[in-house]
Amino acid sequence: MVITKTLDTFDSTKKLAGHSFTSGWLLNSLRENDKLYSQLFGNRLVKDITAFDVSGGKGFLSIVLRCTVFFVDSVNDTDDVYTTILKIPGFDSFKNDFLTDQLRTIFTEFHKSECDFYNILAPILDGPTPTVFKTVEWILDESEGCIHMEDLTMRGRTMTYFETVNLAQIKCLIQHLAHMHKNILCSDTKIWKEKHLKSSTGFIEVLDMMNESVEVLLKKCDFEGKSLK
Known part of the structure; x- marks a missing residue:
């Protein structure tokens, strides 16, 4: 008896939206780390993986x-598909004029903190x-980093700036905060105490860049030189 082994038919070397992470890398991460995917889709053969940028210019880093x-x-x-999220840090939303070596280093530390x-x-x-499911360190000028996580499209959304709660x-928010504070205070302090402070002042370092952005915004909105009061 001859046993024929059927394989996935997609191109595992295809880069996702032009980045260094490939379709093969993503599928391996799903099969190894996503329990839901393994349970419901783990035995199914894959014919293609696509990637679409849903940040729409709203992403900061x-x-x-x-x-x-x-x-x-x-x-x-x-309908018969599976979706997942890949968050890739970078400088796409910044002009090179703003990016000093210090800022570039700070931004990589932001990713590490996350x-x-x-x-x-x-x-x-x-x-x-x-x-x-998986995190990859961002090594500046050497390799991209990422955070591979579940897709929250069907059970969450981002509120706009003008919406209220x-x-x-x-x-509900207060209950969650109280629960999280209780857990961290009752945990072993050796795990977290004084270990996650490196990026705590990071946004102070980028204030000059933000101030320059405000000037550009005022000019585009025709508020330059006018009082906002």
Whole structure:
């Protein structure tokens, strides 16, 4: 009896939205780290993986790629798919004039702090945070970093600047904060105490850049030289 082994049909070397991370890298991360994917889709063959930038220019230090996995045996490519998020830090939203070597280093430390939060602190806090499957360190001028996490499209959204919250939402937020504070205060302080302070003053270092951005904004809005009071 001859046993034929069927393989995935997608191009595993295809780069996601032009970045260094490939379709093969993403699928390996899903199969190794995403329990939901392993349970529901782990045995299905993959025919393609696409990536679309959903940050829409709103990202401060990162682009957010919504990656969609298509399967060989899918009845249709609209509903029978799996989506996941890849957050890649970078300087795409900044002009080179603003980026000093100091700022570039600070921004890489921001990414490291975010990775440390998800890898070390989030499990202790036990709060409503996204499930993170894998983090990759950002080595400046050498290799890209990333945070591979669950897609929250169907169970969350980003509020706009002008939206307000109601009392029920505020109460829910306070309950979560109290729970997280209790957990961190009851945990072993050796895990976190004085270990995550390096980036605590990072935004102070970028204030000059932000001030320059305000000048540009006022000029574009025709407020230059006018009182905002």
